[in-house]
Amino acid sequence: MLSRLLQVALLACLVILGGPAIAQEKVPVLIHAGGSTYKFSAEIADTAEERAQGLMFREKLAANEGMLFLYPAAKPVSFWMKNTPLPLDMLFIDATGQIINVAAMAKPFDTSPISSTAPAIAVFEILGGSAGQLGISAGDKVEWPPQATPATP
Numbered sequence: 001m002l003s004r005l006l007q008v009a010l011l012a013c014l015v016i017l018g019g020p021a022i023a024q025e026k027v028p029v030l031i032h033a034g035g036s037t038y039k040f041s042a043e044i045a046d047t048a049e050e051r052a053q054g055l056m057f058r059e060k061l062a063a064n065e066g067m068l069f070l071y072p073a074a075k076p077v078s079f080w081m082k083n084t085p086l087p088l089d090m091l092f093i094d095a096t097g098q099i100i101n102v103a104a105m106a107k108p109f110d111t112s113p114i115s116s117t118a119p120a121i122a123v124f125e126i127l128g129g130s131a132g133q134l135g136i137s138a139g140d141k142v143e144w145p146p147q148a149t150p151a152t153p
Contacts, residue, residue, distance in 0.1 A: 025043065025044045026041050026042060026043055026044070027041075027042055027044060027068070027145050028040070028041065028042070028144070028145070029041075029042040029066065029124060029142065029144045030142070030144075031091075031124075031134070031136055031140060031141070031142050031143075032140060032141040032143070033134060033135050033136045033137065033140040034134075034135040034140075036134075036135075038134055038136070039064065040064050040065060040066045040124075040126065041064060041065050041066075042065070042066045042067060042068040042124065042144065043065075043067045043068070044067075044068055044070065045067055045068065045069045045070070046069075046070040051069050051071075054067060054069070054079070054084070054125070055067055055084055055086065055088065055125055056082070056084050057083055057084075057085070058084070058085070058086060059085055059086065060086075061088075061126075061127050062127075063130065065126075065127075066124055066125055066126040066127075067124070067125045068122060068123075068124050068125075068144060069122060069123040069124075070121070070122050071120070071121055071122065073121070074094060074095045074119035074120060074121045075119050075120070076115065076116055076118075076119055076120070077092065077115065077116050077120045077123060078113045078114065078115040078116070079103075079106075079113070079114045079115075079123065080110065080111050080112065080113055080114065081106050081108055081109055081110040081111070081112075081114070082109065082110075082111050083109070084106075084108055084109065085108050085109070086108060086127065086128065087105050087106060087107065087108055087127075087128025087129070088105075088106045088125045088126065088127065088128050089102060089103065089104050089105065089106070089125070089126050089127070089128055089129065089130050089132075089136075090102070090103040090106060090114055090123055090124070090125050091123065091124040091125075091126070091131065091136065092116035092117070092118075092120045093120055093121060093122040093123065093142050094118060094119065094120060094121060095119075095121045097141050097142050097143060098139060098140070098141055098142075099136070099137065099140045099141070099142060100116055100117055100118045100120055100138060101116060101117045101118075102131050102136065102137055102138060104128070104129070104131055104132055105128045105129060105132075106128065122142070122144075124142060
């Protein structure tokens, strides 16, 4: 009962304060796929808190926007869609900038784990269906500014 009460109180605070805190820093992310280059504007999630928050509660995401989750070292990573109302495509990226695997159209509010198939240094979340529309797939390259590095493990 107390847990439910805390959840309701947190949700009320988010509504009163205008929504959850989000990563503020934005950087350009380029995806090289099928002979084309696609440019996105990405929020950086490079602290444990920002990575935990991710795109939860976000109701809008433009076609050229996303969130780039950065890790200090490559490792197997797993996500879920709890509290996320938008369908997302998740691009799992290795230390060379190559897409390891794409989890397309992750289902909103689903708590099933969505995992990298190999150690990932980054995950780029974009609007669901975008990867398919643009022909983005495993093996494609992703670039972001080198100054965008993870702050904490």
